[in-house]
Amino acid sequence: MHAREGLIIPGFPLFKNTIRNKLMLLLLAATIVPIASSMVISYIATKNSITEEAVATNARLLSLGKTNILNYMNNINQKSLAVYNSMNVPRSLYYLLEHDMEDEVFPNDLSDVIRNRNLLKDHLYNIYQSIQEFAQVRLYVVKQNTTYLLRNDDLKVGQNEQRPTDFNSSGKTSIEPTHLSHYYGLDLKGSTQEPVFTLHRPIFRAPSDELLARLSIDVKLNVLADLNRQLYDEGEQFYIVDKSGSVILSSEAEVPVQEKVLEWFTKVARAEEDSGHIDYKGDGFAGIIFHDRVKTSYMDWYLVKLSPYTHLYERAGGIARINAFIGIGALAIAVLATLYVSLRITKPLLRLIGYVNKIETGQLNTAIDIHSNDEIGVLARRFRSMMQTINNLILKEYRLEIASKTNQLKALQAQVNPHFLYNAMQSIGTVALQHKDMQVYSLLTSLGKMMRYQMSTERAVVELAKEIDYVQAYLDLQKQRFDTALEVTLDIDPRTRPIVVPKMILQPIVENFFKHGFVPDGQEPAKLRVASSLEEGSLTIRIEDNGKGMSEEQLIQAMHQLTRGEAAAASDWNSPASEEGGIGLRNVLSRLQLHFHPKATLSLYPVTPHGLGVMLHIPLEEGAVSNV
DSSP: OOGGGOOOBTTBGGGSOOHHHHHHHHHHHHHHHHHHHHHHHHHHHHHHHHHHHHHHHHHHHHHHHHHHHHHHHHHHHHHHGGGGTTTTSTTSHHHHHHTGGGTSSSOSOHHHHHHHHHHHHHHHHHHHHHSTTEEEEEEEETTTTEEEEEETTEEEEEEOSSOOTTTTSOSSOEEEEEEEOOOTTOOOTTOOOOEEEEEEEEEEETTTTEEEEEEEEEEESHHHHHHHGGGOOTTOEEEEEETTSOEEEESSOSSOOHHHHHHHHHHHHTOSSSSEEEEEEETTEEEEEEEEEEEOSSOEEEEEEEEEHHHHTHHHHHHHHHHHHHHHHHHHHHHHHHHHHHHHHHHHHHHHHHHHHHHHTTOTTOOOOOOOSSHHHHHHHHHHHHHHHHHHHHHHHHHHHHHHHHHHHHHHHHTHHHHHHHHHHHHHHHHHHHTTOHHHHHHHHHHHHHHHHHHOOSOSEEEHHHHHHHHHHHHHHHHHHHGGGEEEEEEEOGGGTTBEEETTSSHHHHHHIIIIIOOTTOSSOEEEEEEEEEETTEEEEEEEEOSSOOOHHHHHHHHHHHHHTOTTTTSSSSSSSOOTTOOOHHHHHHHHHHHTOTTOEEEEEEOSSSOEEEEEEEEOOTTOBOOO
């Protein structure tokens, strides 16, 4: 299988590299890519919009919840301050505490004890009834080490064998996190316990810091839960947590598992801002945590709302599913349209391929029956025209082949002429030697060298030494012609002789001197100098004469033609073309750049006082020196 036939997997013709399959892939890609991109972009934009909206909405909700909680807790705190009301009135609660309940533990008058206890019950009952969700009110009197607990309209009194566990707590008002209500050391059999949080307020003897008693109010969670129920939806979690990480309120259960809260609360507590949101992924939860802080002198709570990504982006998922259904529908339409278009376009192409296969077997006169007006019809008509042209060319080729055979015969006959000339010159040379005419023999030898060198086609490049010998033979003939009117100087660096150069690059330049620069009747002899040198890895050849030379304008024009690359640039000092059969300077430059280096140059320059110089500059590379 050739590579151009495409990938063919048995049983899967779709993988054939055909125009039909390419069209299908192109149309499918043109449909799928925009739809898929639109779905992805729409989903991302929707998610971002939902996230921004959720952040703003939850910030408002938590701020509202913060205000409600603050008002509610301030009300509870205010009720606990009732103990300080009417401080100097003998029947006030503070007065009773300040006077140690008239020594209720060891009374002298039982009626006073009962009267004081009932009065204490009335005060505690007023606090208990002030807010409906108060579960119980406890008053612990320090000096008596006695606990008074008002629960369900009943006052229970008892002495503690030891001080309560909360006695050594901070001297400030504080809130104990949610717990099951306890009995503060009293024996209350049959009583039920329920989740509450407790406000503990120490009562001091004014204006000293002597602790008289400790008032504790257990508060049910129902109102606190109702205040915050509007802050979260189903599927979300809501917590009120104090700064130590203890849970005050939870949307999951009345008393949640504390470890679940601690997993994410450390990040909330370390947040730089009191309110904000955090992206969180942990065990059992991945979503956004929204938080706000409620801080007063007696409490430091965090309102925390956990919104899972599945809940936040449920609407985005619905939009994505709608887009997916639309995309599937569009894809189905695109597939049907692709099949129709591909079959409509490629069926004539398949027929055309069938005709080509017949022609390939040699049936050149196959009729191509495709007459549509589209591009394929134009291609079929052009193909018919091309086949007619090919048939005509084949007939011409037969005629040309016959003519070629005739030309080959003539070429074989022409090959006899050079051998005949060599043999004739050798015979003439022998006669010259017999008559002791060394001059004629020398001239024949120079002419023979030139003919052998010029007619040899075995090598395109030769050593510079052979090129110099050829030029020497040419100049020997010219010196015989002009005698003393011509002086030739060869200044050849021995290091340059083995360097290979293109054949016939010096003789055309030397010949130009005799055609256009030589003045045979001049007052001084014509001088021609050929020199070579090797400098810094480059071969430089100079051919200088004292002929007519060129004007500055002609020199500039000739160099311009050389650099512009015209066909016969500067081959003649005064005309743009050489004589018929001559090799122009541009030809010399082209062969230098072709065989050696594209940076090889040929330049013209004036010679003082008159004349012209030609310089060949050839950068040498490895292998430029012959090993012969």
